[in-house]
Amino acid sequence: MEQIPYKIYLNENEMPTAWYNVRADMKKKPAPLLNPGTGKPMTAEELGHVFCDELVRQELNDTDAYIPIPDEIRAFYKMYRPSPLVRAYCLEEKLQSPAKIYYKFEGNNTSGSHKLNSAIAQAYYAKKQGLRGVTTETGAGQWGTALSMACSYFDLDCLVYMVKVSYEQKPFRREVMRTYGAQVTPSPSNTTAIGRKILEEFPGTGGSLGCAISEAVEAATTREGYRYVLGSVLNQVLLHQSVIGLETKAALDKYGIKPDIIIGCAGGGSNLGGLISPFMGEVLRGEKNYRFIAVEPASCPSLTRGKYAYDFCDTGKVCPLAKMYTLGSGFIPAPNHAGGLRYHGMSSILSELYDQGLLEARSVVQTDVFRAAEAFARVEGILPAPESAHAIKVAIDEAQKCKETGEEKTIVFGLTGTGYFDMVAYEKFHNGEMGDYIPSDEELQKGFDKLPKLN
């Protein structure tokens, strides 16, 4: 057989022409979004006040397995895709493991992560609907950056509410967004009613993701020609992110490689869901078998220690209710540098698959994650984002097990992004100033106690 190259690049004409919608192959579908007021499933009309029409259709579509990717989006994808599937020869040698390790690297674009895959789709549909712009929130900044790039491409206004403490601590992220023409506002701000209310109550607050979401939704629904967009959790986002898994599968198939284990970090689920979807489809259709592992921070363990229940997607409780593994929308995760994984809930699709026993989950502490990140960087060259390094940690663990048993397993993991804007966290790690935090059962119970009564 042809020797496997270090990096498998598909040709541009081998890129997917349609996204894969895993819900179509699920016998038991993910539970629908509910209107918190009525307790009834959200209608397309209700969702249309907040989201673009075409995205609402995608959100509610659980029957079509393939949804064509518009040419305009494919043209943009070609600027940074197909992304490489890398054979981690150097890591394998370092570990002296018989395991064969591959990673799908999504960090080779300026936004630094996979978030761009959905940002460009959401911006496209907003443009097509004739909107003036979109609003969103951002914490760590990867999503905001991706959306800024996408809006710049389609000449759309982009209003980003950035958690104030991040706005101040991550000025470089902010400047990248400004380079792409986004208007970045520290949240809470006095540009919205909810922001003014919060500022009045807590004048010195550094803000939170929940508050930023509320401001972004208010900004979208009170301005003519704007809609709100979100970078994870939603079905539509996982749909767009399926491009990751489709490319991964095409690259593996090209070389006749069948993975045994597929691993991804999981915050809201955008990357993991996208990576595993096409493989999960094969399992759901009874064609093949794989192990899937979701990796989450021990400080925010929604799958491993959460409840499967209807909950608010945001702390401000302005969004619909979603059925998901959750720590409660009031749960405030301890400071963990993997900002992209500090979310109290998990995508409804992944939650349902986990509940059906088709997906495993594991939680890891952050010092272990940074140790894995550094070891990986030194042999594979790439400086991983802390989020991505969660997957690296478990991939290394699994490869070590292979070393013990002598099994030649094939491990594939998602390397979602780069860590250039996370050097403060690396510095703390180098200086021995990084701690680990695992919430107590009592602490988690407080979050569960505040779940909506509906359940």
Place this chain on the structure above:
Amino acid sequence: MEQIPYKIYLNENEMPTAWYNVRADMKKKPAPLLNPGTGKPMTAEELGHVFCDELVRQELNDTDAYIPIPDEIRAFYKMYRPSPLVRAYCLEEKLQSPAKIYYKFEGNNTSGSHKLNSAIAQAYYAKKQGLRGVTTETGAGQWGTALSMACSYFDLDCLVYMVKVSYEQKPFRREVMRTYGAQVTPSPSNTTAIGRKILEEFPGTGGSLGCAISEAVEAATTREGYRYVLGSVLNQVLLHQSVIGLETKAALDKYGIKPDIIIGCAGGGSNLGGLISPFMGEVLRGEKNYRFIAVEPASCPSLTRGKYAYDFCDTGKVCPLAKMYTLGSGFIPAPNHAGGLRYHGMSSILSELYDQGLLEARSVVQTDVFRAAEAFARVEGILPAPESAHAIKVAIDEAQKCKETGEEKTIVFGLTGTGYFDMVAYEKFHNGEMGDYIPSDEELQKGFDKLPKLN
């Protein structure tokens, strides 16, 4: 003909197996390095005190056109190479120019620039010689980062003297180097005699590249098993960087494309020299014709306004004399955010080619450069390093000329790296706080007055 893809990726087996040494095809060779004490050409033995033996051989070799790339270096190259040659379809459309624009993108590796191409070669030869480690200086930090990665791969000590003001202002660059295990020391430091002397004279100094070079050379020559390495200017560096040009040429040849103009930014010359070498070889052998344009900052115009003369490579005057276009080793460039282009001299190879009229040069002011950088980022997605953006500026200028004349020229430029660690400069630009500086003739004369008497 087959449609040209957005990104031309060579297969790994199409990567070059040998570097191209343009000096072999030059009838009039670049002038040799001179011993400042004797005024005679530096011997291999003299150079061997400072540099690795094999690198000294490469430095002095102006007869062999091809020097094989060792397998170990090729294996490392495969982790991030071949780098894409991108067809700038989106930029072309934005400019509405009939020009066809391509760029060779060298930023898709963690060091963020092309510097890694030579760093890994220099680290390899140091390891092969049985050395314990290497020393170097870094200003903006791209070279230090690249060398850290290379040393980590070969398990070599890496001592980086980082200009103190950069060390303090660019803590993230420092942390990337520490991630790869480098020991980063702010310069001037009390770890060397020259550093202590400078600190005594100027206790509050923020340091300079010249001082950092002096410390790095002292550290290399006073420790058992260490040598000094440099990221630009030297012949050996241009040799290693020829991998950029060889891949570019292979990718163009694959699609039958003949460039009309090849453009690169020029500080010490590592990128430009590497990019143009194989094409210049064709010109030197009388096979083809191309226009080559070196782009430098107006604040540090060594080619456009410098003198072709023997000069010191460093302000500390500890290095040999090189014949080059220079502003004088005492010339202190005004603050320009393209740190990698703030060098008083220019590679001897490029200087000689320029003197022979084979290479054009153009200087540009930095606000124009950032305007071009931002326009490029918005349509092509990639956030360019300020250094690289010098080439973008002139590529856009040339494409605009094509628009006026209607000529369908093919323009190729080098996009050397990404700007993730340069957001302070972007911020100044966004805030309208960035100025331009063009030195007066009187100022330049002061630098020329201090050139070594030898000339």
